[in-house]
Amino acid sequence: MNPSAPKTNPIATVESLDHEGHGVARYEGKTIFIDGGLPFETITFSSYRKKPSFENAQAITIHNDSFMRVKPKCPHFGVCGGCSMQHMEFGAQVAAKQRILEDNLRRIGKVSAESMLPAIYGQAWGYRSRGRLSARYVAKKEQVLVGFHERRSGFIADMRECHVLPKSMSDQLLPLRELISALSIVNDMPQIELAVGENVTVLVFRVMTDINDADLALFKAYADRWQVQIWLQPKGPDSAYPLYPLDAPALTYSLPEFGIEMPFKPTEFTQVNYAINRVMVARAMSLLDPQPGEIIADMFCGLGNFTLPIARSGAKVLGMEGSKQLVERALEGAIHNQLDHLTSYEIANLFEMTEEWLDKLGRFDKMLIDPPRDGAMALCQSISIEHGPKRIVYVSCSPATLARDADILVNVKGYTLKNAGVINMFPHTAHVESIAWFEKE
Ligand SMILES: C[S@@+](CC[C@H](N)C(=O)[O-])C[C@H]1O[C@@H](n2cnc3c(N)ncnc32)[C@H](O)[C@@H]1O
Numbered sequence: 507m508n509p510s511a512p513k514t515n516p517i518a519t520v521e522s523l524d525h526e527g528h529g530v531a532r533y534e535g536k537t538i539f540i541d542g543g544l545p546f547e548t549i550t551f552s553s554y555r556k557k558p559s560f561e562n563a564q565a566i567t568i569h570n571d572s573f574m575r576v577k578p579k580c581p582h583f584g585v586c587g588g589c590s591m592q593h594m595e596f597g598a599q600v601a602a603k604q605r606i607l608e609d610n611l612r613r614i615g616k617v618s619a620e621s622m623l624p625a626i627y628g629q630a631w632g633y634r635s636r637g638r639l640s641a642r643y644v645a646k647k648e649q650v651l652v653g654f655h656e657r658r659s660g661f662i663a664d665m666r667e668c669h670v671l672p673k674s675m676s677d678q679l680l681p682l683r684e685l686i687s688a689l690s691i692v693n694d695m696p697q698i699e700l701a702v703g704e705n706v707t708v709l710v711f712r713v714m715t716d717i718n719d720a721d722l723a724l725f726k727a728y729a730d731r732w733q734v735q736i737w738l739q740p741k742g743p744d745s746a747y748p749l750y751p752l753d754a755p756a757l758t759y760s761l762p763e764f765g766i767e768m769p770f771k772p773t774e775f776t777q778v779n780y781a782i783n784r785v786m787v788a789r790a791m792s793l794l795d796p797q798p799g800e801i802i803a804d805m806f807c808g809l810g811n812f813t814l815p816i817a818r819s820g821a822k823v824l825g826m827e828g829s830k831q832l833v834e835r836a837l838e839g840a841i842h843n844q845l846d847h848l849t850s851y852e853i854a855n856l857f858e859m860t861e862e863w864l865d866k867l868g869r870f871d872k873m874l875i876d877p878p879r880d881g882a883m884a885l886c887q888s889i890s891i892e893h894g895p896k897r898i899v900y901v902s903c904s905p906a907t908l909a910r911d912a913d914i915l916v917n918v919k920g921y922t923l924k925n926a927g928v929i930n931m932f933p934h935t936a937h938v939e940s941i942a943w944f945e946k947e
C-alpha cells in the first residue's frame with residue numbers, strides 16, 4: 507500500500523439505532539455511532555472521536571436513503587442540540603422508542619412485559635410549552651444569540667425559528683435578541699426560562715445585576731408588544747418574581763378529564779407537553795384504577811400532577827417530593843381543586859428511602875412512582891415483599907433506570923410486569939418517556 511495515497515473515508519451499513527438516535531454500524535471490529543444514520547443505510551463516514559472499541563462519526567455520503575428518512579423541517583437541525591431525530595419519519599421515531607424500551611427491559615431488567623401498551627403520541631410540532639433558552643453576546647458575530655446549545659459544543663445555536671416551540675415563542679426568538687442587545691445588563695443576563703400557560707405566557711429573565719429605569723421601560727414595551735408577562739430571577743429559581751404586568755392571570759394547565767386546574771410558578775417543574783401530559787395522566791389512572799377508600803402513595807409527586815387525579819377518584823393520597831417549593835404548590839393546588847381533605851404531602855429525599863421509613867408510613871394499596879432520570883432504586887429496594895402495595899404504576903423518563911428498577915420489582919420483590927409502553931412526550935428528540943404497570947398477584 508502506498509502510504510502517500512490519499513486516504514478514503516470508510517463505508518459501513520447501519521444495523522440499528524442507539525438510545526440517542528445515532529445509527530449503529532460495525533467497521534473493522536469496532537462499533538461506529540454515526541450521527542443521523544438510519545437502519546439499512548450504507549454510509550461513507552468520517553470519525554470525529556476515536557476510542558479503542560468505538561467511534562463517533564458524521565455521515566459524509568448516504569448511498570441509499572432509508573424508507574424512514576424524511577427532510578428535516580427545521581433549518582437548524584444538525585447544528586442545534588434541541589432535536590436529534592427530525593430526519594426520521596414521525597411514526598418510525600415512536601416505533602424506535604418503543605424498541606429502545608423493550609430492549610432496555612430485556613437487557614438491563616431481565617424482564618419482559620406480558621403485553622406492550624400502544625404508544626401515546628400527539629402533535630409533532632409546537633408542543634414544547636416549557637423551555638430554557640440561553641442568551642449571550644457573541645463578539646465574533648457582533649450580536650446577541652438566544653437559543654438552545656449546539657449539538658456538540660457549548661455555543662448557543664444561531665436559532666431564528668424553532669418548530670418544537672409554540673409559534674408564538676418561535677416568533678420571539680429574533681425580537682428577544684433585539685431586546686437583550688438594548689439592555690444595560692446585556693452581559694449579565696444569561697438565560698430565559700419560558701412557560702406558556704393556558705392564559706398567559708411568562709418569560710423569566712435570569713439577571714445577575716440590577717436593571718435600570720431604561721431597562722424597565724424596554725421590558726414593559728416588550729411585554730405589551732408580545733402579550734407576555736416578564737419575571738426577573740436574581741438568584742435561585744425561588745427568587746423569581748413578576749416584573750410586568752402585575753395583573754396578568756396566573757400560570758395554569760388543566761386536566762379536564764379530572765376537573766383539575768393546576769396553578770404553577772414559571773420556574774417550577776411541570777411536564778413540557780401539556781397535551782400529551784393529559785393523555786399520560788389518563789393512562790396512568792386507567793392502569794392504577796384508584797378506588798374510593800384506597801390509600802395510595804404518589805412518589806416524586808411534584809406539584810401533584812398525578813396526586814390530584816388520584817384524589818378525584820375518592821382515594822386518599824400521600825404525595826412525597828424532594829422540593830419544598832413544589833410541595834407548597836401541591837398544597838395550594840389541592841385547596842384550589844377542593845381535594846385537600848383527600849391529600850397530604852411530605853417533603854422527602856426519596857433517594858434515601860429505607861424499608862423502616864417506608865414501613866412507618868403505613869400500608870399503601872397502590873403506588874405511583876414518577877422519578878427523575880436517576881430512577882427510584884432505593885424506593886423499590888425498600889418495598890416490603892409481604893405487605894408492599896399490590897399495584898405499582900411507574901412513569902419514567904429513562905428506560906435504563908426503569909429497567910434497573912423493574913429488575914428489583916420483578917426479580918426480587920415478586921411483582922409481575924403486566925404491561926409497558928412509551929409516551930412520545932418530546933417528538934424529534936431521543937428522549938424516551940414510558941409507563942409500566944407492576945402487579946402483585
Ligand atoms: C419527573 S418529575 C415528576 C413530577 C410530577 N409527578 C409531575 O408529573 O409533574 C420528578 C420529580 O422528582 C422530584 N425529585 C427529584 N429528586 C428527588 C429526590 N431525591 N427525592 C424526592 N423527590 C425528588 C423532582 O423535584 C420532580 O418533582
Ligand code: SF4
Pocket residue numbers: 580581582583584586587588589654665667668669670671
Ligand atoms: S430545538 Fe428547535 S431550533 Fe433546535 S433543531 Fe429542534 S426545532 Fe430546530
